[in-house]
Amino acid sequence: MRAIGIILAGGNNHRMKELSQKRAISAMPIAGSYRSIDFALSNMTNSHIQRVGVFTQYNARSLNEHLSSSKWWDFGRKQGGLFVFTPTVTSDNNSWYRGTADAIYQNLSFLKNSHEPYVVIASGDCVYKMDYNKVLEYHIEKKADITVVCKDMPAEEKIDRYGVIKMNEDNRIEEFEEKPIMAKFNTVSCGIYVVRRRQLIEMIEKCAEENRNDFVQDILIRYKDLKRMYGYKMQDYWRNIATVEDYFSTNMDFLKPEIRDYFFRQYPDIYSKVDDLPPAKYNIGAKIKNSLVSSGCIINSTVENSIIFKNTFIGNNCTIRNSIILNNVYIGDNSYIENCIVESRDTIRANSHHVGEGEIKIVIEKNERYII
Amino acid sequence: MIKKEMIAMLLAGGQGSRLGVLTAKVAKPAVAFGGKYRIIDFPLSNCINSGVDTVGVLTQYQPLRLNTHIGIGIPWDLDRNIGGVTVLPPYEKSTNSEWYTGTANAIYQNIDYMDSFNPDYVLILSGDHIYKMDYEVMLDYHKSKGAEVTLAAMPVPMEEAKRFGILITDDNRQINEFEEKPENPRSNLASMGIYIFNWKTLKEALIANANQPALDFGKHVIPYCHKNGAPIFAYEYNGYWKDVGTLHSYWEANMELVDVVPEFNLYEEYWKIYTKSDVLPPQYISAESEVERSIVSEGSQIYGKVYNSVIGCGVVIGKDTVVRDSIIMNNTEIGAQGEIYKSIIAENVQIGDCVKLGVGEEVQNETDPHIYNNGIVTIGEKSVVPSHVSIGKNTVVSGITTAEDYKDDYLPSGKTLIKVGEES
Numbered sequence: 001m002r003a004i005g006i007i008l009a010g011g012n013n014h015r016m017k018e019l020s021q022k023r024a025i026s027a028m029p030i031a032g033s034y035r036s037i038d039f040a041l042s043n044m045t046n047s048h049i050q051r052v053g054v055f056t057q058y059n060a061r062s063l064n065e066h067l068s069s070s071k072w073w074d075f076g077r078k079q080g081g082l083f084v085f086t087p088t089v090t091s092d093n094n095s096w097y098r099g100t101a102d103a104i105y106q107n108l109s110f111l112k113n114s115h116e117p118y119v120v121i122a123s124g125d126c127v128y129k130m131d132y133n134k135v136l137e138y139h140i141e142k143k144a145d146i147t148v149v150c151k152d153m154p155a156e157e158k159i160d161r162y163g164v165i166k167m168n169e170d171n172r173i174e175e176f177e178e179k180p181i182m183a184k185f186n187t188v189s190c191g192i193y194v195v196r197r198r199q200l201i202e203m204i205e206k207c208a209e210e211n212r213n214d215f216v217q218d219i220l221i222r223y224k225d226l227k228r229m230y231g232y233k234m235q236d237y238w239r240n241i242a243t244v245e246d247y248f249s250t251n252m253d254f255l256k257p258e259i260r261d262y263f264f265r266q267y268p269d270i271y272s273k274v275d276d277l278p279p280a281k282y283n284i285g286a287k288i289k290n291s292l293v294s295s296g297c298i299i300n301s302t303v304e305n306s307i308i309f310k311n312t313f314i315g316n317n318c319t320i321r322n323s324i325i326l327n328n329v330y331i332g333d334n335s336y337i338e339n340c341i342v343e344s345r346d347t348i349r350a351n352s353h354h355v356g357e358g359e360i361k362i363v364i365e366k367n368e369r370y371i372i
Numbered sequence: 373m374i375k376k377e378m379i380a381m382l383l384a385g386g387q388g389s390r391l392g393v394l395t396a397k398v399a400k401p402a403v404a405f406g407g408k409y410r411i412i413d414f415p416l417s418n419c420i421n422s423g424v425d426t427v428g429v430l431t432q433y434q435p436l437r438l439n440t441h442i443g444i445g446i447p448w449d450l451d452r453n454i455g456g457v458t459v460l461p462p463y464e465k466s467t468n469s470e471w472y473t474g475t476a477n478a479i480y481q482n483i484d485y486m487d488s489f490n491p492d493y494v495l496i497l498s499g500d501h502i503y504k505m506d507y508e509v510m511l512d513y514h515k516s517k518g519a520e521v522t523l524a525a526m527p528v529p530m531e532e533a534k535r536f537g538i539l540i541t542d543d544n545r546q547i548n549e550f551e552e553k554p555e556n557p558r559s560n561l562a563s564m565g566i567y568i569f570n571w572k573t574l575k576e577a578l579i580a581n582a583n584q585p586a587l588d589f590g591k592h593v594i595p596y597c598h599k600n601g602a603p604i605f606a607y608e609y610n611g612y613w614k615d616v617g618t619l620h621s622y623w624e625a626n627m628e629l630v631d632v633v634p635e636f637n638l639y640e641e642y643w644k645i646y647t648k649s650d651v652l653p654p655q656y657i658s659a660e661s662e663v664e665r666s667i668v669s670e671g672s673q674i675y676g677k678v679y680n681s682v683i684g685c686g687v688v689i690g691k692d693t694v695v696r697d698s699i700i701m702n703n704t705e706i707g708a709q710g711e712i713y714k715s716i717i718a719e720n721v722q723i724g725d726c727v728k729l730g731v732g733e734e735v736q737n738e739t740d741p742h743i744y745n746n747g748i749v750t751i752g753e754k755s756v757v758p759s760h761v762s763i764g765k766n767t768v769v770s771g772i773t774t775a776e777d778y779k780d781d782y783l784p785s786g787k788t789l790i791k792v793g794e795e796s
Binding site: 031276278285289290307 | 647
């Protein structure tokens with residue numbers, strides 16, 4: 001118990017288009033059975049971090065529902081626990097979180113009342129497995145003030161929405177640019193930081209005094225020469241979900257055997273809220289190829305190269321191809337869906353036709369569903 | 373003061389010997405059912421769905437799996453400050469120590485447990501039936517009739533009545549007589565082994581009969597109450613209720629779940645069946661596979677062809693393997709190019725490549741024809757079946773078997789191959 005955890009889960013992004021109308025990115029369903037924040041939460045619990053604060057702001061209904069009990073990640077402990085911080089009006093503050101640093105500042109007592117010497121900060125919108133203790137050990141070994149987890153991205157990948165960093169041969173960070181139009185380096189920050197708790201309190205308080213609110217701009221970039229900032233290179237799978245394309249391709253990655261093996265069968269496990277759904281059911285007419293299907297689904301027709309989330313019903317004589325069907329969707333008979341993401345709880349009428357041409361189409365029909 | 377109107381006592385100590393190797397290492401209530409569930413999930417879920425939040429589970433035979441499954445009752449929301457689920461094994465006393473010698477004796481030995489909740493009513497359940505029942509409705513009936521004992525009962529076909537305990541009632545459903553497995557039944561109302569007692573009546577009857585060897589509800593306690601003039605009523609139940617006591621009835625009940633609209637519907641929103649799930653990921657169906665008329669649970673990976681089968685969690689079915697009319701329980705792995713027909717394969721079994729199960733003639737089982745019949749192949753848990761072997765019908769295999777155990781790579785129909793003492 002050397003560290004406490006902070007998960008920044010407030011974010012929203014217009015590049016998620018209609019998908020973010022309903023929920024914060026941290027609550028986006030991933031890989032059939034999970035939500036994006038499950039990865040950070042499971043990493044925390046698997047790293048034996050027992051006291052974790054989740055900072056939410058944007059449309060947190062879905063997220064709060066998911067976090068309604070902390071027992072799924074084993075945070076329901078007497079020592080530590082899961083704390084959800086949404087913005088509140090207090091006697092000396094009545095504003096929303098104006099940024100990530102401000103979010104931490106407004107809940108600084110969480111940091112002050114802890115006794116653990118270190119803080120691990122992660123964001124709730126990334127898909128990865130990581131033992132934060134390894135970063136912590138590295139942090140101590142390097143005598144760093146702040147350690148930033150980073151990853152080399154392939155040259156062809158567009159990285160203009162990340163923070164990019166340049167390190168010297170000792171891995172000390174020399175340059176740090178946030179969302180440059182033209183990136184000069186291809187090492188990106190993964191949004192995972194380790195910092196000493198007192199150091200963080202000091203920096204956050206200073207920041208607030210100067211009316212600065214953003215953790216990356218106003219702390220990491222401003223302090224990069226003053227403080228000893230080191231990069232920790234991550235080699236394993238890591239994806240950030242910030243655009244519809246990323247979201248789609250991250251989900252589709254789970255159709256690859258090595259990714260499934262890494263996340264589903266290798267130690268440690270990723271945990272999520274248990275929904276008590278029955279096994280998936282394949283009726284006569286089900287023709288399913290290269291797809292992931294979650295519990296509670298009833299399938300009556302063709303599904304290819306797709307991910308079907310929980311509790312979805314697919315009627316007779318449908319074809320679902322290269323698509324993601326989110327939780328609790330009803331698809332009527334004779335429908336054809338290709339290259340689409342169908343929003344959760346939607347009802348697709350019989351004989352519907354949805355095809356994403358050139359890009360992924362987001363299907364939101366919002367029809368009433370009548371339960372007989 | 374602690375006070376619960378009704379508490380439940382769930383009898384889960386039985387072996388269920390007619391399930392053969394399936395219950396060699398686990399008690400019958402802990403046997404898997406319907407893919408991800410275990411048999412005890414059905415009465416436990418009924419309890420919580422009926423608002424009964426205090427359940428004593430009486431265990432005796434092979435309790436490890438049952439204990440780990442129940443834990444502190446989190447999956448059924450039975451982790452309560454007061455009440456909740458309590459596992460009650462037999463225990464040593466200062467003057468004597470005995471096992472649970474009969475159904476009612478087990479309850480008798482736990483009078484202190486029941487007393488601690490000051491109940492008005494005690495519900496007695498058995499942990500080996502598949503059904504959905506609202507015990508609260510039964511309690512309302514019990515109260516409205518002014519009964520001291522109420523027995524749930526269901527009409528069965530007259531020709532089958534002789535396998536059950538039969539209740540003979542008057543027009544008001546008050547019970548006049550009992551017949552245990554009668555040759556010529558006079559009624560077709562069969563007792564389901566579900567009882568509500570007024571706690572006072574039950575306690576008095578248990579204490580009065582304490583010295584009766586193998587104290588049993590059907591044989592001793594209920595007849596005793598009847599003799600003493602306690603009003604006993606039958607509560608008629610007409611829904612789905614299945615005793616999965618034999619391998620064939622167990623197989624049949626599982627197979628019914630794959631019907632388009634099964635008689636026993638697991639997909640009902642408002643009467644959920646809860647279970648402990650260790651496996652969360654979705655299931656993967658590969659590009660070469662076919663899955664039809666089947667139910668498949670979390671985390672399974674299907675590379676072969678599955679028809680008319682019930683597949684548990686974390687199962688792997690290899691490429692080009694055909695599985696038909698079979699039950700495959702949690703974490704079993706089947707190699708490639710196999711043929712699996714009408715088989716019940718228990719948990720954590722390893723089956724090699726090119727293995728055929730359920731082929732050949734229909735021959736009666738050599739050792740236990742009353743257990744292994746109807747052509748079903750049964751494979752016990754943690755067994756290993758080597759590659760390239762064929763296994764006939766009405767067979768049973770248990771333990772780590774190697775190619776030497778199969779003459780000419782073939783285990784003929786009707787054979788029993790149980791290797792003991794070689795647990796992994």
